[in-house]
Amino acid sequence: PIHTYKMADKSTDYSTANGFESKTPFLIGVAGGTASGKSTVCQRIMEKLGQQHKEQTERRVVCISQDSFYRTLTPSERLRAERGQFNFDHPDAFDDKKLLAILKDILAGKKVEIPEYDYITNSISPNRSHTIYPADVVLIEGILVFYFPEVRELFHMKLFVDTDSDTRLARRVPRDIMERGRDLEQVLNQYMNFVKPAFEEFCLPTKKFADVIIPRGADNLVAIDLIVQHISDYLKRSPVDKTIALELGLSSQSSV
Numbered sequence: 112p113i114h115t116y117k118m119a120d121k122s123t124d125y126s127t128a129n130g131f132e133s134k135t136p137f138l139i140g141v142a143g144g145t146a147s148g149k150s151t152v153c154q155r156i157m158e159k160l161g162q163q164h165k166e167q168t169e170r171r172v173v174c175i176s177q178d179s180f181y182r183t184l185t186p187s188e189r190l191r192a193e194r195g196q197f198n199f200d201h202p203d204a205f206d207d208k209k210l211l212a213i214l215k216d217i218l219a220g221k222k223v224e225i226p227e228y229d230y231i232t233n234s235i236s237p238n239r240s241h242t243i244y245p246a247d248v249v250l251i252e253g254i255l256v257f258y259f260p261e262v263r264e265l266f267h268m269k270l271f272v273d274t275d276s277d278t279r280l281a282r283r284v285p286r287d288i289m290e291r292g293r294d295l296e297q298v299l300n301q302y303m304n305f306v307k308p309a310f311e312e313f314c315l316p317t318k319k320f321a322d323v324i325i326p327r328g329a330d331n332l333v334a335i336d337l338i339v340q341h342i343s344d345y346l347k348r349s350p351v352d353k354t355i356a357l358e359l360g361l362s363s364q365s366s367v
């Protein structure tokens with residue numbers, strides 16, 4: 112029997128329409144504290160899905176970051192940010208309306224432009240954006256992807272990466288110093304004043320919305336395999352959208 116993939120909170124009928132599969136991408140939200148391993152979990156899922164679908168090079172799995180949707184800071188906010196006195200972990204720091212609009216475009220199978228975020232200048236770098244073509248699986252990772260109800264309701268699957276906060280801090284300090292040009296005192300002050308309190312007030316409470324909670328993040332290979340298997344089963348039931356494959360100039364013969 113052909114299974115129609117029934118979502119918990121919405122039934123999506125991937126029935127064919129005018130000869131082609133008319134389907135929306137499988138949208139996965141990946142939340143968790145800073146440095147919990149969200150983007151690594153996304154990478155592992157994409158790698159393993161890619162391996163699973165060798166025979167179908169059209170399978171497209173892409174990942175976008177909520178950090179691409181930090182709102183533009185006012186000059187005074189930018190000054191505070193430079194002094195480590197701006198709270199980037201608060202929901203108000205994000206342009207959730209823009210994220211919602213982009214996710215709806217993705218679900219409509221549209222091609223979207225995602226800006227890159229520059230942690231050194233604390234701003235979106237206008238010339239560095241990347242294009243997301245219609246995909247089969249789209250992962251969105253971020254500390255507060257489950258905080259905004261309208262965004263949360265769009266996900267077909269919600270993952271929460273649950274890593275101990277001391278492990279996260281231990282990873283965060285070197286990363287902020289090496290990659291984001293900060294000094295130790297500023298990183299620790301920012302963590303104590305903003306990152307830790309905001310995690311407890313805004314991020315941790317969204318764990319209850321997760322379908323799967325992943326303790327230890329990317330090290331948890333059993334959890335990642337389970338998740339990949341679930342996605343793979345879903346993908347097997349919804350053949351590749353030929354229009355997407357043709358549009359992208361891909362075909363099963365091509366060695367993309």
Ligand SMILES: [N-]=[N+]=N[C@@H]1[C@H](O)[C@@H](CO)O[C@H]1n1ccc(=O)[nH]c1=O
Nearest residue numbers: 145178199200230233234254301306
């Ligand atoms: N500071 N701080 N915390 C946030 C948050 O924990 C994390 C979100 O991915 O990125 C951090 N973040 C965000 C924007 C920025 O310009 N700098 C920065 O460090």
